[in-house]
Amino acid sequence: MKPLPDPPAAVLDRLTGARGRQDRLTHTEHLPARPARYADWPEEIRPEIAVAVEGIGIARPWTHQAEAASLAMSGQNVVIATGTASGKSLGYLAPVLSALLDGTESANGRGATCLYLSPTKALAADQLRRLGELRKAGDGALDLVRAAAYDGDTPFQEREWVRQYASLVLTNPDMLHRGILPAHTRWASFLRALRYVVVDECHTYRGVFGSHVAQVLRRLRRLCARYGSEPVFLLASATAAEPGRTAGRLTGLPVAEVTEDGSPRGETVFALWEPPLTELQGEQGAPVRRSATAEAADLLTDLVLDEVRSVVFVRSRRGAELVAVIAQERLAEAAGLATARRVAAYRGGYLPEERRALERALHSGQLLGLAATSALELGVDVAGLDAVLLAGYPGTRASLWQQAGRAGRSGQGALAVLIARDDPLDTYLVHHPDSLFRQPVESTVLDPDNPHVLAPHLCAAAAELPLTDSDLELFGPSTAPLLPQLERRGLLRQRPGGYFWTRRERAADAVDIRGGGGDPVRIVEADTGRLLGTVDAGSAHTSVHTGAVHLHQGRTYRVRDLDLDDSVALVDEADPPYSTVARDTTSIRVLDTDREVAWGDATLCFGSVEVTNQVVSFLKRRLITGEVLGETKLDLPPRTLRTRAVWWCVTDGQLEDAGLLPEELPGAAHAAEHASIGLLPLFATCDRWDIGGVSVPLHPDTGLPTVFVYDGHPGGAGFAERGFQRAGEWLGATLAAITACECERGCPSCIQSPKCGNGNEPLDKGGAIRLLRLLLAGSTGPGAESM
Numbered sequence: 001m002k003p004l005p006d007p008p009a010a011v012l013d014r015l016t017g018a019r020g021r022q023d024r025l026t027h028t029e030h031l032p033a034r035p036a037r038y039a040d041w042p043e044e045i046r047p048e049i050a051v052a053v054e055g056i057g058i059a060r061p062w063t064h065q066a067e068a069a070s071l072a073m074s075g076q077n078v079v080i081a082t083g084t085a086s087g088k089s090l091g092y093l094a095p096v097l098s099a100l101l102d103g104t105e106s107a108n109g110r111g112a113t114c115l116y117l118s119p120t121k122a123l124a125a126d127q128l129r130r131l132g133e134l135r136k137a138g139d140g141a142l143d144l145v146r147a148a149a150y151d152g153d154t155p156f157q158e159r160e161w162v163r164q165y166a167s168l169v170l171t172n173p174d175m176l177h178r179g180i181l182p183a184h185t186r187w188a189s190f191l192r193a194l195r196y197v198v199v200d201e202c203h204t205y206r207g208v209f210g211s212h213v214a215q216v217l218r219r220l221r222r223l224c225a226r227y228g229s230e231p232v233f234l235l236a237s238a239t240a241a242e243p244g245r246t247a248g249r250l251t252g253l254p255v256a257e258v259t260e261d262g263s264p265r266g267e268t269v270f271a272l273w274e275p276p277l278t279e280l281q282g283e284q285g286a287p288v289r290r291s292a293t294a295e296a297a298d299l300l301t302d303l304v305l306d307e308v309r310s311v312v313f314v315r316s317r318r319g320a321e322l323v324a325v326i327a328q329e330r331l332a333e334a335a336g337l338a339t340a341r342r343v344a345a346y347r348g349g350y351l352p353e354e355r356r357a358l359e360r361a362l363h364s365g366q367l368l369g370l371a372a373t374s375a376l377e378l379g380v381d382v383a384g385l386d387a388v389l390l391a392g393y394p395g396t397r398a399s400l401w402q403q404a405g406r407a408g409r410s411g412q413g414a415l416a417v418l419i420a421r422d423d424p425l426d427t428y429l430v431h432h433p434d435s436l437f438r439q440p441v442e443s444t445v446l447d448p449d450n451p452h453v454l455a456p457h458l459c460a461a462a463a464e465l466p467l468t469d470s471d472l473e474l475f476g477p478s479t480a481p482l483l484p485q486l487e488r489r490g491l492l493r494q495r496p497g498g499y500f501w502t503r504r505e506r507a508a509d510a511v512d513i514r515g516g517g518g519d520p521v522r523i524v525e526a527d528t529g530r531l532l533g534t535v536d537a538g539s540a541h542t543s544v545h546t547g548a549v550h551l552h553q554g555r556t557y558r559v560r561d562l563d564l565d566d567s568v569a570l571v572d573e574a575d576p577p578y579s580t581v582a583r584d585t586t587s588i589r590v591l592d593t594d595r596e597v598a599w600g601d602a603t604l605c606f607g608s609v610e611v612t613n614q615v616v617s618f619l620k621r622r623l624i625t626g627e628v629l630g631e632t633k634l635d636l637p638p639r640t641l642r643t644r645a646v647w648w649c650v651t652d653g654q655l656e657d658a659g660l661l662p663e664e665l666p667g668a669a670h671a672a673e674h675a676s677i678g679l680l681p682l683f684a685t686c687d688r689w690d691i692g693g694v695s696v697p698l699h700p701d702t703g704l705p706t707v708f709v710y711d712g713h714p715g716g717a718g719f720a721e722r723g724f725q726r727a728g729e730w731l732g733a734t735l736a737a738i739t740a741c742e743c744e745r746g747c748p749s750c751i752q753s754p755k756c757g758n759g760n761e762p763l764d765k766g767g768a769i770r771l772l773r774l775l776l777a778g779s780t781g782p783g784a785e786s787m
């Protein structure tokens, strides 16, 4: 890998100055280089480990690696939360390998074992490869460590060997949940000897998925206790606020944190970029900015022509493929087909062989530009990039730093560019650099006590071993009231020995821990029957309804038919000049109000709701420009969702005092709802697609004008709760975003929403500002004083 041809500032100059794009740059942040800080391995670490590590070119560990190893060796659970490429794995591998070597010398049976969990199979495979390198460097000393992957790809004839003989098993939470824990008796000797559990990339366990993983880990701990082991948990996280607390919530144990990063960093230039306004008009005549996708494709084209090795992170699969296709076209025109072929798309959802081919091309340098979804964050080593483009804010500051950290390894300079999408959050951020560069990263939100999450794990646990009173504390406060309910539903039966699972089917099969809910929908090419990929059941109505345009590997497909009974979307290859956007209607009912605070005459609440949603039609939008071409009705059944919501109500008297007329109220409340959904990700680790909203001028349950924001997953995921806790700051930022927007009557950068079920009708920008001002005037929550 050749170093950057020029310092990052010079590369940025060529992207802007040389091409007349200076006005698109809203801010440039220079992050200075940071020198490395070294320490010594703790004395308990076996000398063979230090030798092997030296063999891969590391003479002394960085401070955070040594600190984590030392805590682990002393038997403390520990989470390492440092930057991308800071060698977190070595921090936990050193104590793990050392313990495994110690174990091989003890005569009693199998010796020590370790379980390694990663969110993806690809990451586990990568880790196994790195272990191989370390072993080679150890020159025979580490041969006694028997490492093996155990996942869906492991051939059946190898599985028995892994269970009986492997000392380090690499797997994922899904396999632990469905494959290992239900068959624990076959894993008895492994579990009995379990010394360490490594939870890699633990920040990805957030929301509903994180809550499920938290319960899977509790089931693991329970079985270990039964077999007489009490493993130490070693976690690795991207930079996050309060990592020890989150890791504690995930594991149910006290966890020490290591956050002082001792690794070196090259100079990084971080640019904030706002695409220009176009001549086009959007919904309700709003001004339209150039899309982040089109802008990113242009910048990628220029970087590739400049021989700058770059990755673009795009939020959607479809967007990643569009960026690659557009850049390829531009490069073919500018420099010929051979150069065009040096750009590709990478995202999750590909079949394994497709993924591997792309990874190889990237490693070999055959690829110069890659457009990827955040799937690339996990499991694929993309060392040695010069530039990272982020087409849209990735949802959290933690992901922002993780993605930006892909550039400029081992002390090289690096360029990162955040390209704003036309939405309230992105626009707010590129004009408020302090909220990116002078704010701590968010903490990871998860809610293991969600009864929707907990109930199936109690069933699975009961199937593994009968549940007794001694398990109540382990599974948390929701457990005691849930058990009799599960018995009434005929799932568990109470006998003298505890609660038993009585059904014939496997309890663990009843729950999909990725939170999709229901079977994923398969995408099948109608003419050939070829399986192209899958989408989860929750988003199928929106993304692969009949008539939807779906992209895969740069090819465009049109959905011929969505068959909900068989969970199949039949598609044809097609090349329409438009994309599609689903439209839906939503109503909401309050089931329970758990918490309520008064903000003057206004009230802010948190509780349980039932949301009824129906996808009713879709719009065709011209590619790139986003112009709306027409609307088509759909006939899909409504779906109901019981979840958690935060909502606020104002009184008629307040509206009168603020001079807000009754006819202005629907547009004002609707606009405030949209913008607040757009800004919530600044405070909770969610994105706007994880949450939804409803605004009602007179809601039957509250009797008042009410705006709801709810979690889009059954039982909630903690996002609405976080909104309630930080309501003052959250709604304050919402007001600031609307007030600061330069549009006249509302645009996608402030109050318009790309997923509005009502075509962004009605919206009242001025009304929203007055409504939020009167709400915040009485606010007492944190952040309220800033208004």
Ligand SMILES: [Zn+2]
Residues within 6 Å of the ligand: 741, 742, 743, 744, 746, 747, 748, 749, 750, 751
């Ligand atoms: Zn605007």
Ligand SMILES: [Zn+2]
Residues within 6 Å of the ligand: 670, 674, 753, 755, 756, 757, 758, 760, 761
């Ligand atoms: Zn709306």
